[in-house]
Amino acid sequence: xxxxxxxxxxxxxxxxxxxxxxxLTDKRSSGKISFLQLRDGSAFFQGVxxxxxxxEEVFQLAKDLKQESSMWxxxxxxxxxxxxxxxxxxxSNIELVGESGDYPITPKEHGVEFLLDHRHLWLRSxxxxxxxxxxxxxxxxxxxxxxxxxxxxxxxxxxTGSAPEGTTELFHIxxxxxxxxxxxxxxxxxxxxxxxxxxxxxxxxxxxAEKSKTRRHLTEFWMIEPEMAFMNxxxxxxxxxxxxxxxxxxxxDHCEYDLNLLDRDIDQLKKYTQLxxxxxxxxxxxxxxxxxxxxxxxxxxxxAPDETYLSDQFEQPVFIMNxxxxxxxxxxxxxxxxxxxxxxxxxxxxxxxGEIIGGSERETDYDKLEAEIVKMGLxxxxxxxxxxxxxxxxxxxxxxxxxxxxxxxWICGIDHLREAIPFPRMINRIQP
Amino acid sequence: xxxxxxxxxxxxxxxxxxxxxxxLTDKRSSGKISFLQLRDGSAFFQGVxxxxxxxEEVFQLAKDLKQESSMWxxxxxxxxxxxxxxxxxxxSNIELVGESGDYPITPKEHGVEFLLDHRHLWLRSxxxxxxxxxxxxxxxxxxxxxxxxxxxxxxxxxxTGSAPEGTTELFHIxxxxxxxxxxxxxxxxxxxxxxxxxxxxxxxxxxxAEKSKTRRHLTEFWMIEPEMAFMNxxxxxxxxxxxxxxxxxxxxDHCEYDLNLLDRDIDQLKKYTQLxxxxxxxxxxxxxxxxxxxxxxxxxxxxAPDETYLSDQFEQPVFIMNxxxxxxxxxxxxxxxxxxxxxxxxxxxxxxxGEIIGGSERETDYDKLEAEIVKMGLxxxxxxxxxxxxxxxxxxxxxxxxxxxxxxxWICGIDHLREAIPFPRMINRIQP
Ligand SMILES: [Mg+2]
Ligand SMILES: [Mg+2]
Numbered sequence: 001x002x003x004x005x006x007x008x009x010x011x012x013x014x015x016x017x018x019x020x021x022x023x024l025t026d027k028r029s030s031g032k033i034s035f036l037q038l039r040d041g042s043a044f045f046q047g048v049x050x051x052x053x054x055x056e057e058v059f060q061l062a063k064d065l066k067q068e069s070s071m072w073x074x075x076x077x078x079x080x081x082x083x084x085x086x087x088x089x090x091x092s093n094i095e096l097v098g099e100s101g102d103y104p105i106t107p108k109e110h111g112v113e114f115l116l117d118h119r120h121l122w123l124r125s126x127x128x129x130x131x132x133x134x135x136x137x138x139x140x141x142x143x144x145x146x147x148x149x150x151x152x153x154x155x156x157x158x159x160t161g162s163a164p165e166g167t168t169e170l171f172h173i174x175x176x177x178x179x180x181x182x183x184x185x186x187x188x189x190x191x192x193x194x195x196x197x198x199x200x201x202x203x204x205x206x207x208x209a210e211k212s213k214t215r216r217h218l219t220e221f222w223m224i225e226p227e228m229a230f231m232n233x234x235x236x237x238x239x240x241x242x243x244x245x246x247x248x249x250x251x252x253d254h255c256e257y258d259l260n261l262l263d264r265d266i267d268q269l270k271k272y273t274q275l276x277x278x279x280x281x282x283x284x285x286x287x288x289x290x291x292x293x294x295x296x297x298x299x300x301x302x303x304a305p306d307e308t309y310l311s312d313q314f315e316q317p318v319f320i321m322n323x324x325x326x327x328x329x330x331x332x333x334x335x336x337x338x339x340x341x342x343x344x345x346x347x348x349x350x351x352x353x354g355e356i357i358g359g360s361e362r363e364t365d366y367d368k369l370e371a372e373i374v375k376m377g378l379x380x381x382x383x384x385x386x387x388x389x390x391x392x393x394x395x396x397x398x399x400x401x402x403x404x405x406x407x408x409x410w411i412c413g414i415d416h417l418r419e420a421i422p423f424p425r426m427i428n429r430i431q432p
Numbered sequence: 433x434x435x436x437x438x439x440x441x442x443x444x445x446x447x448x449x450x451x452x453x454x455x456l457t458d459k460r461s462s463g464k465i466s467f468l469q470l471r472d473g474s475a476f477f478q479g480v481x482x483x484x485x486x487x488e489e490v491f492q493l494a495k496d497l498k499q500e501s502s503m504w505x506x507x508x509x510x511x512x513x514x515x516x517x518x519x520x521x522x523x524s525n526i527e528l529v530g531e532s533g534d535y536p537i538t539p540k541e542h543g544v545e546f547l548l549d550h551r552h553l554w555l556r557s558x559x560x561x562x563x564x565x566x567x568x569x570x571x572x573x574x575x576x577x578x579x580x581x582x583x584x585x586x587x588x589x590x591x592t593g594s595a596p597e598g599t600t601e602l603f604h605i606x607x608x609x610x611x612x613x614x615x616x617x618x619x620x621x622x623x624x625x626x627x628x629x630x631x632x633x634x635x636x637x638x639x640x641a642e643k644s645k646t647r648r649h650l651t652e653f654w655m656i657e658p659e660m661a662f663m664n665x666x667x668x669x670x671x672x673x674x675x676x677x678x679x680x681x682x683x684x685d686h687c688e689y690d691l692n693l694l695d696r697d698i699d700q701l702k703k704y705t706q707l708x709x710x711x712x713x714x715x716x717x718x719x720x721x722x723x724x725x726x727x728x729x730x731x732x733x734x735x736a737p738d739e740t741y742l743s744d745q746f747e748q749p750v751f752i753m754n755x756x757x758x759x760x761x762x763x764x765x766x767x768x769x770x771x772x773x774x775x776x777x778x779x780x781x782x783x784x785x786g787e788i789i790g791g792s793e794r795e796t797d798y799d800k801l802e803a804e805i806v807k808m809g810l811x812x813x814x815x816x817x818x819x820x821x822x823x824x825x826x827x828x829x830x831x832x833x834x835x836x837x838x839x840x841x842w843i844c845g846i847d848h849l850r851e852a853i854p855f856p857r858m859i860n861r862i863q864p
Binding site: 006008021023024040041042068069070097098099100101103118120121123124128129132133135136139140143147150152153154155156157158159160161162171172173174175176178180182189192193194195196197198199204205207209211219220222229230364385386388389390391392393394395396421422423425427428430431432 | 438440453455456472473474500501502529530531532533535550552553555556560561564565567568571572575579582584585586587588589590591592593594603604605606607608610612614621624625626627628629630631636637639641643651652654661662796817818820821822823824825826827828853854855857859860862863864
């Protein structure tokens with residue numbers, strides 16, 4: 001019996017007869033030959049149907065196939081040095097599996113709202129395919145990295161009875177007789193995990209009811225939040241840069257095909273595997289912006305143009321360290337010799353992608369943390385359990401959060417977060 | 433400088449002086465010697481403080497330490513053949529890091545509601561530690577398995593604009609001007625993924641607003657849902673049993689310490705790595721139950737006692753195949769020669785743990801699927817995108833869902849789903 005293979009494995013079957021289940025993405029026919037563009041979910045390649053070498057029925061079927069028809073293809077694999085993929089199949093037989101209607105996503109240009117309305121089909125397109133392969137690799141490499149480094153995965157709850165950083169931008173749920181909210185961050189729970197398991201990472205969906213419609217916002221996205229006991233901020237920065245370099249290296253090693261589909265410059269990516277990443281202070285960043293005539297003063301948070309300018313001054317991702325207290329959350333640990341900044345850092349991605357990581361050392365002192373909670377106007381009752389972590393054997397600990405989709409857009413070199421997740425959720429989009 | 437290590441790595445540092453950051457779980461002191469039970473998140477072991485070999489201050493500190501105090505311990509690692517762990521530390525110095533108040537979870541017995549109220553601390557206990565290590569290993573091995581098998585991870589949306597299987601047991605959200613619901617299953621989206629990527633798996637939280645208070649129900653739990661294009665139900669069963677055996681084997685290989693902490697019989701688990709698993713029909717299962725005087729008739733769904741009895745008849749997990757249409761969802765593919773059952777199977781875990789997997793081949797025919805949706809009283813408009821998967825190149829495909837926490841309780845040999853997740857959510861519990 002003819003061996004069934006995936007397109008991605010064509011290289012191992014040159015000059016062999018094989019069978020592939022797949023779909024038609026495009027075709028070109030003359031009187032004597034048809035070129036079928038095929039995909040099977042593992043890769044894309046070309047099938048060649050030569051009239052003189054197949055039955056009349058098969059040649060006619062090849063000519064009549066509509067876009068996205070599914071079929072079993074039988075044929076012999078050949079090298080194809082003209083194509084990016086490098087292999088093609090010389091078709092001997094086609095068995096139609098599923099016909100296709102008039103497929104809505106044609107090779108012509110479509111508007112993005114139309115494409116998002118058809119996201120369940122748009123996933124089949126080459127560009128989306130490549131992004132999702134890279135997303136998968138980043139996910140895979142994340143698990144591999146943290147497992148190698150002795151972390152355990154800890155899943156914080158998605159449904160919470162209170163809000164970690166105040167009550168804005170929260171999705172509310174009627175939870176039987178109670179109120180509940182969708183998590184915005186698993187960090188506080190990860191801290192409980194670090195006290196139990198030493199080093200933990202979370203990796204799950206988080207939610208922000210943001211009304212922003214920018215290309216940098218989703219209401220539902222995935223975060224990776226490592227948290228490490230007995231570790232200070234400097235040690236945390238070392239974990240962060242090692243992790244990011246690991247992601248980039250693994251995408252280079254395993255997704256060359258996909259990076260090429262996206263026209264992503266691999267030499268550019270290789271720069272991001274060089275460690276250490278530069279570190280500058282928030283103070284220095286303000287100076288740099290002011291020297292370049294940006295209208296900012298010490299104490300301001302950075303906007304997207306500020307972050308773009310700053311990251312453009314470096315060839316690698318850059319850590320901006322020690323932000324003013326007023327623009328960062330209450331649980332951060334103050335600088336030991338300065339009253340006005342925290343022991344924290346954001347990592348800005350190059351090429352204008354902005355912040356991809358935010359992290360800090362955490363306040364360990366019970367009284368100071370309690371005072372901050374009160375000062376922020378938060379309800380102490382909601383934080384009793386969190387304060388317990390300082391009541392019973394508090395230890396120095398640090399952590400950070402990476403936004404998965406932000407990392408994907410940067411590594412893929414694409415513009416919009418909405419392309420980095422299979423089914424994006426935004427203020428005006430909850431379908432399909 | 434003395435090397436900083438984790439307890440789990442003690443075996444590599446016998447007779448070396450090392451430094452460990454950790455917490456006290458218990459202690460025993462006499463006039464001349466103190467035995468400190470220590471944990472650092474990687475494992476548990478004993479520290480021995482001999483009065484004649486440390487300073488007076490250190491010996492006094494060791495005597496005064498309260499449960500869950502945190503500290504840096506310096507000392508020399510020795511083999512300790514009397515303990516399960518096999519190593520201990522002969523303490524030369526202790527630096528207190530964080531004091532502890534009166535820790536609420538003492539070595540005495542506590543009620544489960546009290547423990548759940550203190551889940552953020554209960555995570556530190558030996559039993560919870562072991563369960564969470566095994567949970568982590570099952571997660572790790574799941575990613576490894578599906579990546580090896582050529583699947584990509586595809587994240588379905590958590591927020592959905594409509595409900596996959598009717599509108600019962602759904603959590604509702606106000607989504608700006610619209611209604612949204614928390615996902616109960618990512619399957620329909622995984623089917624769109626399989627048509628784009630061939631083989632996909634989801635792994636994320638799902639939600640059921642179930643009012644049940646049984647030990648087998650959580651309102652928030654994690655599901656793994658693989659979906660495979662060009663694959664029939666028999667092929668899917670082979671993936672399922674290979675996956676389950678892989679999980680069990682990896683837990684045996686990597687979590688012996690944790691299985692021992694839980695008194696789990698490893699020889700029992702080894703039986704579950706033998707393939708294939710037995711397969712019986714639903715018809716046969718009904719016969720077996722009737723022969724054992726259970727009050728069931730053909731067409732009934734199985735309750736927990738039925739599943740327990742059936743699984744007790746086998747040494748391994750058992751597939752129950754081809755259930756009546758009336759008790760399974762609309763998207764399943766009917767049996768080719770029988771009008772009354774689907775091409776589906778549930779996998780029952782041994783030792784009375786009941787269903788851990790449900791799966792089926794999926795209906796591929798547009799007209800039949802549309803008719804089922806109408807017959808179920810569902811709104812066709814909500815399923816237009818799903819029907820598109822049959823409109824444009826439909827192919828045979830199959831998939832299944834594993835409940836993570838159900839698999840954990842079975843592999844760990846524990847009674848309650850609430851112990852299998854870090855922060856369980858149930859009808860009466862949304863805190864901490
Ligand atoms: Mg920022
Ligand atoms: Mg059942």
